[in-house]
Amino acid sequence: MSAPWRPARAEAPPVIAEGYRLDTWTRAGVTRVLVRSAEGAFAARGHVTGPAHVVDQVETDPGHRRRGLGRLVMHTLAGIAAGQGATTGVLVATPQGRALHETVGWRVLAPLTGAVRS
Template identity: 55%
Template sequence: MDGIVRAWVDGWVVSRGAAPPVREPWGFTVDVGQAAQVSRHVLAALGDGVEEAVVREVAGAVTGTGVWLKVFQDPSVAGGWLGAGWWVDPEPGWLMTVPLGAAAGETPAPGGYRLRSWTRGGVTHVLIAAPDGSFAARGQVAPTGATAVVDRVETAPAHRRRGLGGVVVRNLQAAAAARGAATGVLAGTPAGRGLYESLGWSVVAPLTSARFDGAGGA
Protein backbone atom coordinates (compact mmCIF):
# COMPACT_ATOMS: atom_id res chain seq x y z
CA MET A 1 0.00 0.00 0.00
CA ASP A 2 3.04 2.25 -0.29
CA GLY A 3 1.49 3.56 -3.52
CA ILE A 4 -1.48 5.30 -1.90
CA VAL A 5 0.77 6.99 0.65
CA ARG A 6 3.08 8.13 -2.14
CA ALA A 7 0.07 9.47 -4.04
CA TRP A 8 -1.05 11.46 -1.00
CA VAL A 9 2.43 12.86 -0.42
CA ASP A 10 2.92 13.79 -4.08
CA GLY A 11 -0.43 15.58 -4.28
CA TRP A 12 -0.03 17.28 -0.92
CA VAL A 13 3.30 18.87 -1.82
CA VAL A 14 1.79 20.26 -5.03
CA SER A 15 -1.27 21.54 -3.19
CA ARG A 16 0.81 23.24 -0.48
CA GLY A 17 3.76 24.37 -2.60
CA ALA A 18 6.17 22.28 -0.49
CA ALA A 19 9.47 20.79 -1.62
CA PRO A 20 9.50 17.52 -3.58
CA PRO A 21 9.44 14.55 -1.18
CA VAL A 22 12.67 12.75 -0.34
CA ARG A 23 12.37 8.96 -0.27
CA GLU A 24 13.50 7.37 2.99
CA PRO A 25 13.81 3.67 3.94
CA TRP A 26 10.66 4.08 6.05
CA GLY A 27 8.68 6.59 3.97
CA PHE A 28 9.12 10.22 2.94
CA THR A 29 10.52 13.50 4.24
CA VAL A 30 8.95 16.74 3.01
CA ASP A 31 10.40 20.21 3.60
CA VAL A 32 7.43 22.53 4.10
CA GLY A 33 9.30 25.72 4.99
CA GLN A 34 6.95 27.20 7.60
CA ALA A 35 7.81 28.19 11.14
CA ALA A 36 5.02 26.01 12.51
CA GLN A 37 5.90 23.14 10.18
CA VAL A 38 9.48 23.17 9.01
CA SER A 39 9.28 19.63 7.66
CA ARG A 40 7.27 16.45 8.01
CA HIS A 41 8.12 12.76 8.10
CA VAL A 42 5.46 10.49 6.58
CA LEU A 43 5.75 6.77 7.27
CA ALA A 44 4.68 4.61 4.33
CA ALA A 45 3.30 1.64 6.30
CA LEU A 46 -0.43 1.37 6.96
CA GLY A 47 -2.41 0.09 9.93
CA ASP A 48 -1.09 -3.18 11.33
CA GLY A 49 1.93 -2.84 9.06
CA VAL A 50 3.23 0.09 11.12
CA GLU A 51 6.13 -1.10 13.29
CA GLU A 52 6.69 0.37 16.73
CA ALA A 53 10.48 0.14 16.39
CA VAL A 54 10.42 2.15 13.17
CA VAL A 55 8.21 4.88 14.64
CA ARG A 56 10.45 5.14 17.68
CA GLU A 57 13.56 5.32 15.49
CA VAL A 58 12.20 8.07 13.24
CA ALA A 59 10.78 10.10 16.14
CA GLY A 60 13.92 9.66 18.21
CA ALA A 61 16.07 11.15 15.48
CA VAL A 62 14.09 14.43 15.49
CA THR A 63 15.80 17.23 17.42
CA GLY A 64 14.31 20.41 15.93
CA THR A 65 11.01 21.98 16.90
CA GLY A 66 8.35 22.36 14.24
CA VAL A 67 8.94 18.92 12.71
CA TRP A 68 5.78 16.86 12.17
CA LEU A 69 5.32 13.11 12.05
CA LYS A 70 2.52 11.37 10.16
CA VAL A 71 1.85 7.74 11.07
CA PHE A 72 -1.00 5.70 9.59
CA GLN A 73 -2.12 4.18 12.86
CA ASP A 74 -4.52 5.28 15.60
CA PRO A 75 -3.15 7.91 18.04
CA SER A 76 -4.08 5.66 20.95
CA VAL A 77 -1.50 3.23 19.62
CA ALA A 78 1.15 5.31 17.87
CA GLY A 79 1.09 8.12 20.43
CA GLY A 80 2.50 5.82 23.06
CA TRP A 81 5.54 5.14 20.90
CA LEU A 82 6.72 8.75 20.91
CA GLY A 83 9.10 10.16 23.47
CA ALA A 84 9.22 13.36 25.47
CA GLY A 85 8.67 16.57 23.56
CA TRP A 86 6.04 15.25 21.16
CA TRP A 87 2.54 16.71 21.03
CA VAL A 88 0.09 14.16 19.64
CA ASP A 89 -3.31 15.09 18.25
CA PRO A 90 -5.66 12.84 20.28
CA GLU A 91 -8.18 12.59 17.45
CA PRO A 92 -7.29 10.38 14.48
CA GLY A 93 -7.31 11.61 10.94
CA TRP A 94 -8.28 9.26 8.12
CA LEU A 95 -6.52 8.38 4.88
CA MET A 96 -9.35 7.98 2.37
CA THR A 97 -9.79 7.22 -1.33
CA VAL A 98 -12.57 7.31 -3.93
CA PRO A 99 -12.88 6.21 -7.59
CA LEU A 100 -13.41 9.37 -9.60
CA GLY A 101 -15.10 7.81 -12.62
CA ALA A 102 -15.98 9.92 -15.64
CA ALA A 103 -15.74 13.69 -15.43
CA ALA A 104 -19.03 15.25 -14.41
CA GLY A 105 -20.34 18.74 -15.00
CA GLU A 106 -20.21 21.51 -12.42
CA THR A 107 -22.38 21.07 -9.34
CA PRO A 108 -24.12 24.40 -8.69
CA ALA A 109 -24.16 26.11 -5.31
CA PRO A 110 -27.47 26.48 -3.44
CA GLY A 111 -29.63 29.48 -4.23
CA GLY A 112 -28.10 32.79 -3.24
CA TYR A 113 -24.54 31.42 -2.95
CA ARG A 114 -21.89 32.14 -5.60
CA LEU A 115 -19.47 29.45 -6.78
CA ARG A 116 -16.18 30.19 -8.48
CA SER A 117 -13.33 27.88 -9.48
CA TRP A 118 -9.88 28.47 -10.96
CA THR A 119 -6.63 26.63 -11.56
CA ARG A 120 -3.20 28.02 -10.72
CA GLY A 121 0.07 26.12 -10.63
CA GLY A 122 -1.65 22.81 -11.27
CA VAL A 123 -4.01 23.23 -8.30
CA THR A 124 -7.75 23.76 -8.82
CA HIS A 125 -9.51 25.88 -6.20
CA VAL A 126 -13.25 26.03 -5.51
CA LEU A 127 -14.74 28.91 -3.54
CA ILE A 128 -18.32 29.45 -2.42
CA ALA A 129 -19.27 32.94 -1.28
CA ALA A 130 -22.33 33.66 0.84
CA PRO A 131 -25.19 35.85 -0.45
CA ASP A 132 -23.59 38.85 1.27
CA GLY A 133 -20.23 38.12 -0.35
CA SER A 134 -18.53 36.69 2.75
CA PHE A 135 -16.66 33.39 2.86
CA ALA A 136 -18.84 30.27 3.02
CA ALA A 137 -16.78 27.26 1.86
CA ARG A 138 -13.70 26.29 -0.08
CA GLY A 139 -11.35 23.48 -1.08
CA GLN A 140 -8.63 22.60 -3.55
CA VAL A 141 -7.38 19.58 -5.49
CA ALA A 142 -3.96 18.70 -6.90
CA PRO A 143 -3.97 16.05 -9.66
CA THR A 144 -0.63 14.27 -10.18
CA GLY A 145 -1.39 11.82 -12.95
CA ALA A 146 -3.69 8.92 -12.10
CA THR A 147 -4.39 10.25 -8.60
CA ALA A 148 -5.50 13.59 -7.19
CA VAL A 149 -5.33 14.90 -3.63
CA VAL A 150 -8.29 16.83 -2.24
CA ASP A 151 -7.08 19.33 0.34
CA ARG A 152 -8.09 22.22 2.62
CA VAL A 153 -11.83 21.62 2.45
CA GLU A 154 -13.59 23.85 4.97
CA THR A 155 -16.97 25.46 5.59
CA ALA A 156 -17.53 28.56 7.70
CA PRO A 157 -19.41 27.71 10.93
CA ALA A 158 -22.35 29.94 10.02
CA HIS A 159 -22.88 28.07 6.74
CA ARG A 160 -22.55 24.44 7.82
CA ARG A 161 -25.27 21.80 7.29
CA ARG A 162 -26.36 23.41 4.04
CA GLY A 163 -24.62 21.00 1.68
CA LEU A 164 -21.81 23.38 0.78
CA GLY A 165 -19.05 20.92 1.65
CA GLY A 166 -20.56 18.37 -0.68
CA VAL A 167 -20.77 20.94 -3.49
CA VAL A 168 -17.11 21.81 -3.02
CA VAL A 169 -15.91 18.21 -2.99
CA ARG A 170 -18.04 17.16 -5.98
CA ASN A 171 -16.62 20.01 -8.02
CA LEU A 172 -13.08 19.16 -6.97
CA GLN A 173 -13.62 15.53 -7.94
CA ALA A 174 -15.02 16.57 -11.32
CA ALA A 175 -12.07 18.88 -11.94
CA ALA A 176 -9.60 16.11 -11.13
CA ALA A 177 -11.42 13.60 -13.34
CA ALA A 178 -11.43 16.10 -16.20
CA ARG A 179 -7.62 16.19 -15.95
CA GLY A 180 -7.33 12.41 -16.17
CA ALA A 181 -7.18 11.36 -12.52
CA ALA A 182 -8.91 8.07 -11.71
CA THR A 183 -8.59 8.00 -7.91
CA GLY A 184 -9.07 10.70 -5.30
CA VAL A 185 -6.99 10.68 -2.11
CA LEU A 186 -7.26 12.79 1.03
CA ALA A 187 -6.44 12.93 4.72
CA GLY A 188 -9.72 13.74 6.45
CA THR A 189 -10.51 14.96 9.94
CA PRO A 190 -13.01 13.25 12.25
CA ALA A 191 -15.48 16.05 11.46
CA GLY A 192 -15.04 15.59 7.71
CA ARG A 193 -15.15 11.80 7.57
CA GLY A 194 -18.98 11.64 7.47
CA LEU A 195 -19.12 14.08 4.56
CA TYR A 196 -16.57 12.14 2.53
CA GLU A 197 -18.21 8.78 3.22
CA SER A 198 -21.55 10.20 2.06
CA LEU A 199 -19.83 11.01 -1.24
CA GLY A 200 -18.45 7.50 -1.70
CA TRP A 201 -15.03 7.82 -0.08
CA SER A 202 -13.61 4.83 1.82
CA VAL A 203 -11.22 4.74 4.77
CA VAL A 204 -7.84 3.15 4.07
CA ALA A 205 -6.19 3.73 7.47
CA PRO A 206 -6.31 5.96 10.57
CA LEU A 207 -3.75 8.76 10.77
CA THR A 208 -1.78 10.04 13.75
CA SER A 209 -0.42 13.60 13.54
CA ALA A 210 2.36 14.55 15.96
CA ARG A 211 4.55 17.65 16.32
CA PHE A 212 7.92 17.92 18.05
CA ASP A 213 7.88 20.87 20.46
CA GLY A 214 11.27 20.21 22.02
CA ALA A 215 12.45 18.39 25.10
CA GLY A 216 10.52 20.78 27.35
CA GLY A 217 7.34 20.61 25.28
CA ALA A 218 4.42 18.18 25.13
Protein backbone atom coordinates (compact mmCIF):
# COMPACT_ATOMS: atom_id res chain seq x y z
CA MET A 1 0.00 0.00 0.00
CA SER A 2 1.10 3.55 -0.55
CA ALA A 3 0.07 7.05 0.51
CA PRO A 4 1.40 10.56 0.16
CA TRP A 5 2.89 11.84 3.41
CA ARG A 6 1.11 15.06 4.20
CA PRO A 7 2.36 17.50 6.79
CA ALA A 8 0.44 17.26 10.06
CA ARG A 9 -1.16 20.65 9.36
CA ALA A 10 -3.18 19.11 6.50
CA GLU A 11 -5.73 17.64 8.87
CA ALA A 12 -6.66 17.84 12.51
CA PRO A 13 -4.87 15.18 14.56
CA PRO A 14 -7.04 12.48 16.08
CA VAL A 15 -7.80 13.03 19.73
CA ILE A 16 -6.26 10.44 21.99
CA ALA A 17 -8.93 8.55 23.90
CA GLU A 18 -9.21 9.35 27.58
CA GLY A 19 -7.02 7.13 29.72
CA TYR A 20 -4.29 6.58 27.10
CA ARG A 21 -0.88 8.10 26.58
CA LEU A 22 1.20 8.37 23.41
CA ASP A 23 4.99 8.09 23.37
CA THR A 24 7.37 8.44 20.42
CA TRP A 25 11.11 7.96 20.15
CA THR A 26 13.76 7.42 17.47
CA ARG A 27 16.72 5.10 17.66
CA ALA A 28 19.01 3.95 14.83
CA GLY A 29 16.75 5.39 12.11
CA VAL A 30 13.56 3.79 13.41
CA THR A 31 10.85 6.01 14.89
CA ARG A 32 8.44 4.16 17.15
CA VAL A 33 4.97 5.17 18.33
CA LEU A 34 3.50 3.46 21.38
CA VAL A 35 0.11 3.95 22.99
CA ARG A 36 -0.36 2.67 26.54
CA SER A 37 -3.37 2.50 28.81
CA ALA A 38 -3.50 4.45 32.08
CA GLU A 39 -2.19 1.30 33.80
CA GLY A 40 0.79 1.20 31.41
CA ALA A 41 -0.43 -1.79 29.37
CA PHE A 42 0.24 -2.00 25.64
CA ALA A 43 -2.67 -0.67 23.57
CA ALA A 44 -1.30 0.16 20.09
CA ARG A 45 1.96 0.67 18.25
CA GLY A 46 3.74 1.14 14.95
CA HIS A 47 7.01 2.34 13.55
CA VAL A 48 8.45 3.99 10.50
CA THR A 49 11.96 3.31 9.21
CA GLY A 50 14.03 5.80 7.29
CA PRO A 51 15.29 6.84 4.89
CA ALA A 52 12.59 5.03 2.87
CA HIS A 53 9.94 5.76 5.53
CA VAL A 54 8.37 2.30 5.47
CA VAL A 55 5.56 1.78 8.01
CA ASP A 56 5.71 -1.53 9.87
CA GLN A 57 4.28 -3.42 12.83
CA VAL A 58 1.13 -1.34 13.21
CA GLU A 59 -0.98 -3.17 15.75
CA THR A 60 -3.79 -2.49 18.21
CA ASP A 61 -4.39 -4.86 21.09
CA PRO A 62 -7.82 -6.52 20.67
CA GLY A 63 -8.96 -5.19 24.05
CA HIS A 64 -8.28 -1.61 22.95
CA ARG A 65 -9.75 -1.58 19.44
CA ARG A 66 -12.46 0.78 18.16
CA ARG A 67 -11.10 3.75 20.13
CA GLY A 68 -9.20 5.52 17.35
CA LEU A 69 -5.79 4.30 18.52
CA GLY A 70 -4.77 2.82 15.14
CA ARG A 71 -5.74 6.06 13.42
CA LEU A 72 -3.74 7.99 16.03
CA VAL A 73 -0.67 5.80 15.42
CA MET A 74 -0.92 6.21 11.63
CA HIS A 75 -1.44 9.98 11.87
CA THR A 76 1.54 10.32 14.21
CA LEU A 77 3.78 8.24 11.93
CA ALA A 78 2.70 10.29 8.90
CA GLY A 79 3.49 13.54 10.68
CA ILE A 80 6.92 12.29 11.72
CA ALA A 81 7.78 11.07 8.21
CA ALA A 82 6.54 14.27 6.55
CA GLY A 83 8.53 16.28 9.08
CA GLN A 84 11.64 14.36 8.02
CA GLY A 85 11.04 15.30 4.39
CA ALA A 86 9.36 12.11 3.15
CA THR A 87 6.77 12.54 0.41
CA THR A 88 5.46 8.96 0.03
CA GLY A 89 4.98 6.10 2.47
CA VAL A 90 4.74 2.37 1.82
CA LEU A 91 3.59 -0.57 3.89
CA VAL A 92 2.41 -4.16 3.64
CA ALA A 93 -0.99 -4.63 5.23
CA THR A 94 -2.80 -7.66 6.53
CA PRO A 95 -6.41 -8.01 5.42
CA GLN A 96 -7.46 -6.77 8.88
CA GLY A 97 -5.13 -3.78 8.74
CA ARG A 98 -6.04 -2.82 5.20
CA ALA A 99 -9.39 -1.36 6.29
CA LEU A 100 -7.66 1.01 8.74
CA HIS A 101 -5.06 2.07 6.21
CA GLU A 102 -7.65 2.76 3.52
CA THR A 103 -9.65 4.99 5.89
CA VAL A 104 -6.58 7.18 6.43
CA GLY A 105 -5.79 7.58 2.73
CA TRP A 106 -3.64 4.61 1.74
CA ARG A 107 -4.26 2.70 -1.49
CA VAL A 108 -3.37 -0.78 -2.66
CA LEU A 109 -0.59 -0.89 -5.23
CA ALA A 110 -0.57 -4.68 -5.59
CA PRO A 111 -2.11 -7.57 -3.69
CA LEU A 112 0.21 -9.61 -1.52
CA THR A 113 -0.23 -13.24 -0.61
CA GLY A 114 1.38 -14.82 2.42
CA ALA A 115 2.67 -18.37 2.49
CA VAL A 116 3.88 -20.70 5.19
CA ARG A 117 6.23 -23.56 4.44
CA SER A 118 6.21 -26.41 6.90
